[in-house]
Amino acid sequence: MKTKKSGKLAVKILMIVLMAVIGLMILLPFWAIFVGTFQEGNMLVRYGLNLSINLSEANLDNWVMLFTDSGDYFTWFSTVCSLLCCRLWEPC
Amino acid sequence: MKKFLYSRKAAPYVFILPFVVTFAVFWLVPLIKSGIMSTQKILPGQETFIGIDNFTRLFSDRIFLIAVGNSFKYMIFTLILLIPIPMILACLVNSKLVRGRFKNIFKASLFIPALTSVVVAGTIFRLMFGEMDTALMNQFIGLFGMEPVKWLKGAATGFVALLTLACWRWWGVNMMYFLSGLQSIPEDYYEAASIDGATTWQKFIKITVPQLKPTFVYVLTISIYGGLAMFNESYMLYQGNNSPNNIGLTIVGYLYRQGIEKNDMGYASAVGVVLLVIVLAINITQLVATGTFKKEDDK
């Protein structure tokens, strides 16, 4: 009886580890692009995306450009937010 | 007139009218047109009937055959990678050994890639499969002591990139299909089997697998369709429709190239007709083989 119980525990741990690994692998590209937003575009094309932040070259230039050069994003964000509020408020 | 429109006899036709109109204008007419165009040589303002010349030209077109080969290869690999693995993952999520919240996080994280536009996914993967040793995938194989690879330049490695992208985007969705299939199996079946002394493995083979069959057939059908009609992924990964030596060219890619880029509509329509015949033939065979039609007759 004792061996059966510990066997079950081992299976459980194995499953959790497996699911955690797969889940993390699936989310890695999102981390990669998030980190990429702080790097200069031409550097990315040359060296490719990876997971580490090169702190010495990291900057917020891209983000600043997104919010200043392309004002569209503001319209968009407020629209999505108001849509979201409507849906949340509406009793389902 | 108004009275007639409001009568119970006319109402159903009014209800389905929008569908019939859209169907006629945006599906039936183009479908017939596509059949007609495939037998024509089309120059601006001038259409000549040339019979099956487009088709004979198609089957001796080396590049078209490459495209067909690529689409089939892609479809077969996606069937291998995108059906069994999500099925196993769904079984993992459905098992009672793991707690609720952890399961939900797992489900969500697998599903999130399906929310991204193919443009975003293609951009991320193009950069992750970069050529230098600092790109993520080269760092990864570097862990096993392998030399950096120029992923997108080679036929086999380019395919690895395409398939990785496909797995990333579709594992979660297919897992959800299987999960909803698993959850619709009545609990009593398993309880009855437990009373009869069945082992977990027996329960899996005798109950889970047969009950999952409709889901399996559905996923198979859409995977065949999706695999053969793939275009966006390759278009984004290779920054356009021109991959080195056509290693990423698919049937739809060839249709796009001939019809839009080279403006040879007649020839492109022939490509479309061939694609339709292939997809329908494979899917009908598959549905007959799995006995889906028979079940409909019984009803």
Added chain:
Amino acid sequence: MVFNSVFLTVLQVVGTLLISAFVAYGFAAYEFRFKNFFFVIVLLIMSVPFEMLMLPLYVQINDMGLSDSYAAVLLPFLANAMTIFFFRQYLVGMPKEIIEAGRIDGATEYGIFFKLIMPIMKPSFAAMAILNGMNSWNNFLWPLLVLRSSDKYTLPIGLNTLVTPYGNNYDLLIVGSFFSVLPILVLFLCFQKYFIEGMTAGAVKG
């Protein structure tokens, strides 16, 4: 560009849902001639690759003078086969007494649909709204074909134009891509249940 995407998404979702529900009710609530014939067509459309119809449809849109307009992007998908199918499955299980009660109260056939049926369809609307919204937000190939002027572009095509053989703007592409995932991600985290219901709707009845 972003506003265009939102605008198109909203328009497409509202239009598709209303029209598809309308049609689905016709299939679910009535017996009439050719009903099975038309329903088989709905099923057939679900299995014809859109990519195959793309070219003749493109020619036709040009002939109709609709090229480079949002109508061209929206119209072909308004009576969406998949959505009709889902609503019909949902409505078939609805009790017929509601319709009878409506008739006794003197409502017209259409009044019954708008006043009595639409409210009970609400839960299925949520699932389909999210599915259609997701497809419309991420739609790429068809808008790429029909939209020409850059001020009409949707987000995916707009992002795509940042990368050309003549010069790349990866600075904006990366941050724009990352940012474009956020709203749909927030929606997903809030309405996970409906997302999954919508996606798996087709598989349930096999």
